[in-house]
Amino acid sequence: MTPLFLVIAATVTVDTGGVAALPLPTGAVDVLYGDEPALIVADHVIVGVGLDAAPGRHHVVVRTADGDKTIDFEVVAKQYPEQRLTIPDRRKVNPLPEDLERIERESKLQRAAYARRTPVRADLLPFEQPVQGIYSSPFGRRRFLNDQPRSPHSGLDIAANTGTPVAAPAPATVALTGDFFFSGNVVLLDHGGGLITMYGHLDRIDVEDGEDVDRGDIIGTVGATGRVTGPHLHWTISMQGDRVDPVVLMQVFGRLAGETAISPQ
Numbered sequence: 001m002t003p004l005f006l007v008i009a010a011t012v013t014v015d016t017g018g019v020a021a022l023p024l025p026t027g028a029v030d031v032l033y034g035d036e037p038a039l040i041v042a043d044h045v046i047v048g049v050g051l052d053a054a055p056g057r058h059h060v061v062v063r064t065a066d067g068d069k070t071i072d073f074e075v076v077a078k079q080y081p082e083q084r085l086t087i088p089d090r091r092k093v094n095p096l097p098e099d100l101e102r103i104e105r106e107s108k109l110q111r112a113a114y115a116r117r118t119p120v121r122a123d124l125l126p127f128e129q130p131v132q133g134i135y136s137s138p139f140g141r142r143r144f145l146n147d148q149p150r151s152p153h154s155g156l157d158i159a160a161n162t163g164t165p166v167a168a169p170a171p172a173t174v175a176l177t178g179d180f181f182f183s184g185n186v187v188l189l190d191h192g193g194g195l196i197t198m199y200g201h202l203d204r205i206d207v208e209d210g211e212d213v214d215r216g217d218i219i220g221t222v223g224a225t226g227r228v229t230g231p232h233l234h235w236t237i238s239m240q241g242d243r244v245d246p247v248v249l250m251q252v253f254g255r256l257a258g259e260t261a262i263s264p265q
Contacts, residue, residue, distance in 0.1 A: 011073060012073040014047070014049050014075060014076070015049070015076055015248075016049055016053050016055070016078050017050070017078060017139060017248075018049050018078070018244065018245060018248050019048055019239070019244050019245070019248045019249050020049065020252075021045075021046055021047075021252045021255070021256060022045045022047065022073060024044060024045055025062060025069060027064040027065055028040075028062050028063070028064055029063045029065065031060050031063070032060065033060045033061075033240065036194065036241075037193075037194070038060055038194075039120060039193040039195055039240075041125065041256060042125060042256045042257075045060055045062070045071070046239070047060060047073070047239075048238075048239025048244040048249075049075055049242065049244065050241075050242030050244075051152055051154075051242075051243065054075065055077040056074070056075060057073075057074055058074070058075050059073070078140070080139075080140035095181070103182070106180045106181060109178065110180075110188070112176075113175040113190070113196065114196050114238050114241060116175055116190050117194055118190055118193075119192050119193070120191070120193030120195070121170065121191050121192045121193075124171070124253065125256055126250070126253055126254050126257040127253040128167070128215060128216070128250075129158070129169065129250060130158075130166050130167050130199065131158055131160050131164055131166050131222060131233050132158075132160070133158040133159045133164070133222075133233070134158070134159045135158060135247075136157045136159040137153055137156070137157035138156060138157075138247070139153060139156050139243075139244075139247065140245060141153045154243040155200070155235050155237070156234075156236075156245070156246040157232045157233070157234050157235075158232060158233045160222045160231065160233060161222065162203050162221070162222055162223050162224060163221050163223075164221060164222040165218045165220075165222075166202065166218065166220050166221060166233055167218055167219065168214065168216065169197065169215065169250075170191055171191065171212070171214050172189035172197070172212075173189070173190045174188070174189060174190075174207045174208060174209055174210060174211045174212075175188040175209070176188040176209060177205050177208065177209055180226060182227045183198075183200035183201065184224075184225025184226025184227075185200075185201070185203070185204070185205050185223060186199060186201075186205075187199045187202065187205055189213065194239055194240040194241070195237070195238070196237075196238045197237050197238070198234075198235070198238070199219060199220065199233060200233070200234035200235075201222075201225050201226050201228050201231075201232060201233065202221060202223045202233075203220070203222060203224070203231075204220050204221045205219070205220045206218055206220050206221070237249050
């Protein structure tokens, strides 16, 4: 299993698509990663590194009463394997013009939800897996649908029977619900601090926009709606707009909570 944190000469390294947890110095007021306020949990800054992040030295800027300080970390390009899927509904691979109009409308709604920046929830530890099952398609795989190349897999697919309850992993506000062309029935949760999670292909949605949920609350059930090859939950985690591996985020948050690390399935 790949270690969550590798420290060489006091520098943390993190894969593209991964997550870094960096201890904050005393007196930290806020933290910036790029031009975005970073997520702070348990006196650590949590940095999500996108799949397209440039390898090399990165840093966060910590604002303190005594001035700005920087914390460096190293980004390493991870090579994710390929995945080839056959989708019987060719329209889900090559949409019709009227489908493209719908897809654009839905994309605007989702972009707005992912762009939400609200105060971070106080109780994000631990971050629990929303449904138990086999990891049928891990994060980051380079996908080919009906032999046509597509963007890397931006989430984690967890196979489970239709109707299996899906639980919120941590406290949040429901940012968006709806029936979308590719993702089927979806729920997006806003955990604050730029941490947004999405749950796709649901059979049933059990929450409404604007509703507050707690860890363990049921938000819907596993289904096979949208573009799928079978019933499963597609779980996306976005940090300041960058998609990161849900397994790694659970590991990092579990480590901060003092739990045993989660092993990839």
